[in-house]
Every structure is written in structure tokens, then in C-alpha cells.
Amino acid sequence: MATELSVAADARGSRNGILIATGIMAGLLAVAPLANVYPVIVEKAMCFALFACAFNLLLGFGGLLSLGHAMFLGTAGYVCAYAAKRLGFPPELAIAAGTAASAALGLVVGALAIRRQGIYFSMITLAIAQMMYFLYVQAPFTHGEDGIQGVPRGRLFGMIDLSQSLAMYYTVLVVFIAAFLLIYRIIHSPFGQVLKAIRENEPRAVSLGYDADRYKLLAFVLSATLAGLAGALKAIVFQLASLTDVHWSMSGEVVLMTLLGGMGTIFGPVVGAFIIVALENYLAGFGEWVTVITGAIFVVCVLAFRRGVVGEAGAWWRRRG
Numbered sequence: 001m002a003t004e005l006s007v008a009a010d011a012r013g014s015r016n017g018i019l020i021a022t023g024i025m026a027g028l029l030a031v032a033p034l035a036n037v038y039p040v041i042v043e044k045a046m047c048f049a050l051f052a053c054a055f056n057l058l059l060g061f062g063g064l065l066s067l068g069h070a071m072f073l074g075t076a077g078y079v080c081a082y083a084a085k086r087l088g089f090p091p092e093l094a095i096a097a098g099t100a101a102s103a104a105l106g107l108v109v110g111a112l113a114i115r116r117q118g119i120y121f122s123m124i125t126l127a128i129a130q131m132m133y134f135l136y137v138q139a140p141f142t143h144g145e146d147g148i149q150g151v152p153r154g155r156l157f158g159m160i161d162l163s164q165s166l167a168m169y170y171t172v173l174v175v176f177i178a179a180f181l182l183i184y185r186i187i188h189s190p191f192g193q194v195l196k197a198i199r200e201n202e203p204r205a206v207s208l209g210y211d212a213d214r215y216k217l218l219a220f221v222l223s224a225t226l227a228g229l230a231g232a233l234k235a236i237v238f239q240l241a242s243l244t245d246v247h248w249s250m251s252g253e254v255v256l257m258t259l260l261g262g263m264g265t266i267f268g269p270v271v272g273a274f275i276i277v278a279l280e281n282y283l284a285g286f287g288e289w290v291t292v293i294t295g296a297i298f299v300v301c302v303l304a305f306r307r308g309v310v311g312e313a314g315a316w317w318r319r320r321g
Contacts, residue, residue: 018184018266025270026177030170039169040237045277046176047234052257052269053183054226059255060264061187062219063199064114067122067251068129069227071109072102074136074246076228081148081241082141091154091162095232102228103221105132110220114213126248133246147242151235168237175233179226184266186222195219256294260301262308271309 029046033039051073058064080098083089089097113124136142143149153162162168186192198205198212206212235241244250253276261272276294283290305312 015188021267022177022180022184025267026173029173029176033166033169039165041277041281043169043172043237044234045274046172047230047237048254048257048277049270049273050176050179050233051227051230052254052261052273053180054223054230055254056258056263056265056269057183057186057226058219058223059258060268061192061199062195062216062223064216064220065122065255066113066125066220066223067255068109068125068127068132068248069223069254070246070248070250071129071132072106072224072227073231073234073250073254074241074243075105075132076102076231077235077241077245078136078142078148080232081151081235084154084236085148085151086141090158091156091236094154095229095236098232098235099225099228102231103225106221106224106228107217110217110224114216114220126251129246129248129251133243133248136243136246142241142243145243147240148235149240151239151241153236153239162236172233172237175229179229180270183226187266191215191218256298258308260298260308262310262312262314265308265310265314268308268310275309 029042032042051069055066055069058066058069076098078098079101080094083097084091084094109125109128112128113121116124137144141148153168155161156167156171160167160171162171194205194210195215197208198210198215202212231245234245257272257276258269259272260275261270262268279294279297280290283293286293301308307315
């Protein structure tokens with residue numbers, strides 16, 4: 001009984017700690033525009049942080065490595081941009097349309113990919129992502145390499161003018177924090193616990209009566225949906241949907257963000273995304289060498305911080321305690 005009470009107390013303490021850390025993160029992001037931080041850079045970082053958190057839900061907690069996750073980011077961006085510019089949708093409906101498109105695509109891709117495991121699963125996602133890339137290159141509505149430009153931001157719910165910089169910033173912040181808390185809730189729900197059990201020992205989970213394929217498919221669809229939300233939001237922020245977001249290199253970049261920050265941690269993908277976006281922004285003067293510098297930093301971090309920045313920090317704190 002004492003042991004059970006101790007475990008319950010530890011769980012409550014951990015939950016409270018994460019909620020407090022989330023509040024601190026939200027507070028820092030809320031005051032960032034007041035500290036002479038360029039809002040668009042932070043908005044980009046938040047969009048990619050949401051994308052990385054969605055990917056981490058699949059890889060870090062489901063043990064499924066998707067090498068084609070950019071297809072969900074890019075698909076939502078194209079659908080959202082087309083709905084807002086060509087169909088005249090208000091921003092909330094355009095974002096919802098893009099997110100729904102990624103969810104539908106995730107259901108189809110996931111149903112095909114989960115039939116295989118390991119590297120074969122990863123290669124199926126990569127192959128389908130490349131097919132989607134060439135589809136968007138040829139599709140008339142995407143305008144090829146030019147992309148869909150001049151996407152109107154509109155008025156959110158008919159009241160909030162997103163053409164105003166701060167209104168757009170705080171809308172992105174609210175969506176990011178809400179999605180972050182949703183992912184946290186999913187991870188700590190009974191579904192999340194079963195998903196982690198499948199990651200650790202799938203045969204044992206199956207022997208206990210869990211349908212592993214159904215859980216993995218649901219995790220894949222949830223991850224695709226949240227990645228789509230990030231892509232749709234990014235299209236509104238930058239008023240652009242382009243091939244960059246659906247290219248295979250974007251799938252590699254989200255893997256980098258997740259591993260750099262700490263795979264299987266709550267805040268790791270957020271930290272990794274902000275580090276990568278900051279490097280790309282402040283090292284822009286180096287031109288194409290940014291990729292080389294980022295790669296070198298990644299190699300150093302993998303060798304020296306195998307659990308990522310947040311993972312290593314957490315391990316240090318536990319040793320200290």
C-alpha cells in the first residue's frame with residue numbers, strides 16, 4: 001500500500017511539474033514579442049515544434065519511424081491555402097480542411113504501412129511521401145515550384161484580424177499550447193500507456209489481448225492529424241504553401257528536431273525545433289553551409305548527448321536528486 005501511494009504521489013508530482021513547465025513555456029512565448037524578438041521567427045518555431053511533437057508521438061512513444069511525415073505537413077498546407085485563397089474559406093475552416101485532409105491521408109498511409117515493421121514500415125512511408133511530392137509537382141492547383149502564394153489570413157471567427165502581426169502571433173501560440181496539452185493528455189491516457197507497452201514489447205501486449213495494429217494505426221492517424229494542423233497553421237502564417245514542406249528533406253529535419261531535443265520526452269521536440277529554427281535563422285549568412293553546420297551539430301549531439309538535450313538534462317537532474 002505504501003509503495004502504491006508513493007508511486008501515485010510521484011505521478012502527481014511529475015504531472016504537476018510538467019504543467020508548471022508548460023505554463024512557464026507559455027508565459028515566455030507570450031512575452032517574446034515584447035522582448036524585441038521577431039514574431040515570425042517564433043511563429044515558425046512554434047509550427048515546427050508542433051510538427052515535431054506530432055512526430056514524437058509516433059516515434060518516441062509508438063516506436064514507429066516514419067520517413068515521410070512531411071507529406072502530412074505539406075498536404076495540409078496546400079489544402080488550407082487552396083481553401084483560403086480559391087474557395088474563400090475563413091481561416092478557421094481553411095485550417096480545419098487542411099487538418100482533415102492530412103487525417104484522411106494518414107488513415108490511408110497508416111493502413112498500408114502498419115502491415116510491415118521496422119525498416120520496411122519506414123520505407124513504405126518514404127515511398128508514399130515521394131509519390132505525393134511528385135503529385136504536387138504536377139498538380140495544377142499547387143502551381144508547381146511557385147506554390148500557392150498570397151494566401152489571405154482573413155478574420156478568425158469573423159472577429160480577429162489575422163493580418164495584424166500580434167493577433168496572428170497569439171493565435172499561433174494558443175493553438176500550439178492547446179495541441180501540446182492534447183499530446184500530453186494522449187501520452188498519459190490509457191491509450192498512451194498501451195502504445196508504450198506495444199513499443200517496448202509488442203508480442204507481450206498482443207498476448208494480453210491488445211490489438212497492436214489498431215493502436216498503431218490510431219497513433220499514426222493522430223500524428224498525421226497534428227502534423228497537418230502544424231502545416232495548415234504554417235500556410236496561414238507565411239501566406240504560402242510550397243514544395244519545401246512536402247520534400248523528403250523536411251521529413252529528415254523533423255527527425256533531427258526530435259532526436260536533438262530528446263526522443264520520447266514531452267519537451268524535447270519543442271527544444272529541438274527551436275534550436276534548429278534559431279540555427280537556420282542566425283546562421284543564414286553562411287548560405288548553403290548552414291546544412292553542413294547543422295549536420296555537424298547533430299553528429300556532436302548524437303555522440304555526446306544520445307538522449308537529446310532534454311533527455312540528458314532530465315538524467316542529470318535525477319542523478320542530482
